[in-house]
Amino acid sequence: MAITRYNQHPDTFLTMTANRNWPEITSALLPHQKTIDRPDLIARVFELKRKCLMKEIETNKVFDKIRICAQVDKLVCAELPDPKNDPTFFETVKCCMVHGPCGARNPQAPCMENGRCTKKYPRAFAESTTMDQDGYQIYRRRNSGQVYTVRGQEVDNRDMVPYNAYLSKRFNCT
Ligand SMILES: [Zn+2]
Incomplete structure (x- = not known):
């Protein structure tokens, strides 16, 4: 040992x-x-x-990656917040930080090109934030089972645009 x-x-x-x-x-x-x-x-x-x-x-740099990912989680969130904790904040995020909806739910969305979202939404669920080989962040998007209706379509964490919770709360915007 x-x-x-x-x-x-x-x-x-x-x-x-x-x-x-x-x-x-x-x-x-x-x-x-x-x-x-x-x-x-x-x-x-x-x-x-x-x-x-x-x-x-x-x-x-295995541990550097873990440390950076933990720091990323403090700064950037790609999940819908719990509406019970802060209903106002939840509404702000739900209103402003949901991409699209696009894809099969809305093929006419402006982000769609040749049947695909140019911004790569909806993203895949991810249990934790990781970093790919190029150092690009893959944000945590847990499958909470929660689905909300935004602009007439059902959305979940796969549709979230990453945001900074502190700034979003502080300025009530994203
Ligand atoms: Zn899209």
């Missing part, structure tokens, strides 16, 4: 535990050997895995 600090923040430690079933270990055992007989092998394989993990963290 090793504890590795993966960035400068003191709270960010990561624990990795050796797995005796790693194929690099089991395949190197002689017929009569058990994993426990080969601490040298375990240590060597573990060190290889640890280096791979560190490379993954440093090269692919």
Whole structure:
């Protein structure tokens, strides 16, 4: 087991535990050997895995992505707010931040071109915010089961244009 600090923040430690079933270990055992007989092998394989993990963290910026996505969730929302929490805010968002509706619900919408929405709505549901390979945000759009009627069509979180909740509330607009 090793504890590795993966960035400068003191709270960010990561624990990795050796797995005796790693194929690099089991395949190197002689017929009569058990994993426990080969601490040298375990240590060597573990060190290889640890280096791979560190490379993954440093090269692919795995944790940076998670951190950035968490920050994005604080700043940008692509979901309808709960009407019970703040009915006025809900109305503002419902009124201003729903795209279209377009697609099959409204083929004549101005965003439609060759039967497709040029803005790529409705988007797919997403349990959490992620980042694609190019660093482009894919916003959280949970499938809450809530459907609302906007401009005569049923809409849900797939139709939401991302907004900043603080500014929208502060200025009662989006
Ligand atoms: Zn559209």
